[in-house]
Amino acid sequence: MSVADRKAREKEALRALILKGAKKLFLEKGIEQTTIRNIADEIDYSVGTVYVYFKDKNAILHDLHSIGFQELGSYFKDLFKIEDPMERLQKMGFIYIKFALENQEMYDLMFNVKAPMEFLESSNNEDWNEGVVTFGHVKKTIEECIDKGHFKGHNMEPLSFMIWSLVHGMCCLEIRQRTKGVKFTNPDTILYDGYNEYLKIIDKL
Amino acid sequence: MSVADRKAREKEALRALILKGAKKLFLEKGIEQTTIRNIADEIDYSVGTVYVYFKDKNAILHDLHSIGFQELGSYFKDLFKIEDPMERLQKMGFIYIKFALENQEMYDLMFNVKAPMEFLESSNNEDWNEGVVTFGHVKKTIEECIDKGHFKGHNMEPLSFMIWSLVHGMCCLEIRQRTKGVKFTNPDTILYDGYNEYLKIIDKL
DNA sequence: TTATAAAAATGAACATTGTTCAAAAAAAAT
DNA sequence: ATTTTTTTTGAACAATGTTCATTTTTATAA
Structure with missing residues (x-):
């Protein structure tokens, strides 16, 4: 397991975390009512991070x-x-x-x-x-x-x-x-x- | 025809004008891409006026x-x-x-x-x-x-x-x-x- | 261990949105 | 001509998606 491998796994994990948080909020308050800031807050990351993982x-x-x-x-x-x-x-x-x-x-x-x-x-x-x-x-x-x-x-x-x-x-x-x-x-x-x-x-x- | 009547007609006309402008823009560029400011511009009225006629x-x-x-x-x-x-x-x-x-x-x-x-x-x-x-x-x-x-x-x-x-x-x-x-x-x-x-x-x- | 380089995370800043509302302008009534 | 009422205005606000120079963290090298 190289460092690069672990990093790749971590990246994938954070990506999944963002999606998980997004889905939770979507189900809670609807897609249109969910903002990027909401998602970032939900998973305790900043808005900017979300944009690192999603275009x-x-x-x-x-x-x-x-x-x-x-x-x-x-x-x-x-x-x-x-x-x-x-x-x-x-x-x-x-x-x-x-x-x-x-x-x-x-x-x-x-x-x-x-x-x-x-x-x-x-x-x-x-x-x-x-x-x-x-x-x-x-x-x-x-x-x-x-x-x-x-x-x-x-x-x-x-x-x-x-x-x-x-x-x-x-x-x-x-x-x-x-x-x-x-x-x-x-x-x-x-x-x-x-x-x-x-x-x-x-x-x- | 009282003044009140004429005013009522004018109100109705402006209401219709707003809807007409809105529809034109909707067909041109889509509903989601049309803003209240767009509609106001289209009919040469201010944003505020639109809100007088529509909640x-x-x-x-x-x-x-x-x-x-x-x-x-x-x-x-x-x-x-x-x-x-x-x-x-x-x-x-x-x-x-x-x-x-x-x-x-x-x-x-x-x-x-x-x-x-x-x-x-x-x-x-x-x-x-x-x-x-x-x-x-x-x-x-x-x-x-x-x-x-x-x-x-x-x-x-x-x-x-x-x-x-x-x-x-x-x-x-x-x-x-x-x-x-x-x-x-x-x-x-x-x-x-x-x-x-x-x-x-x-x-x- | 320390210094340097690379990667990851940040959040202030921007443009745009829907919306409000005190003020100005226009029209009507006196 | 003056006052009152109605209509219109657009600056201002909060919230949104998005960007990006800066900071923080991590990995590598000496």
């Missing part, structure tokens, strides 16, 4: 958005043990909603907040890897469904996109407060009620 | 979000001439997408930006009228579809919510840049391709 706020938000995808991944983990692709598809949407509702701020960061995408653009990164991988799971599952004779007459990719959008749209309306004040009969269960309507439909396809 | 920035954003719903209403106008509810439902989604793509910044303000909802909360307004009315159009159409024997075994409200979410989700992913960098086969048409998959499905219901 700007977008960079922090991007890294945190990646962590969000890791967390979604751990929600998804057991899914791939399910052999039947139709059953897997059904559970996938359910778990997706569960993740979104249990991690609203993170979900928002992953799929709504502009910063992570702006970071990608600013670093000349063409692809959105996190998105590619996650959407890949949907596509793969749908493909298996089609192979088994389901979704006759449908195209894999647009169908996958539509189903992703369906679930995302519900989460999005909920998280961005567009379901409040719309006078649903059962506001508390509307996401799962809506999802059930979708389940009824694909049951026949 | 804060959220109030401007809320009023502009309402204007967005008026504009969506004019897109929807001809829809209600369509007798067949299934045909109307199909066209409604299509027009909804068209509106979203042609007015991305306004759509974002209407359905994603938090400010308009924060304004509602701060003014103790329980209901989101614009949302209630627009969602009402979907519900009414679905209800007519059910009355005509479609969507057997489905519940009107959750089904309406699911369909709204489906279309909204696609628009949302597009506008918030989550379709870029995901390597679609046909990125330019993915929204309409996705919508077509939905059309194929409800065709059978």
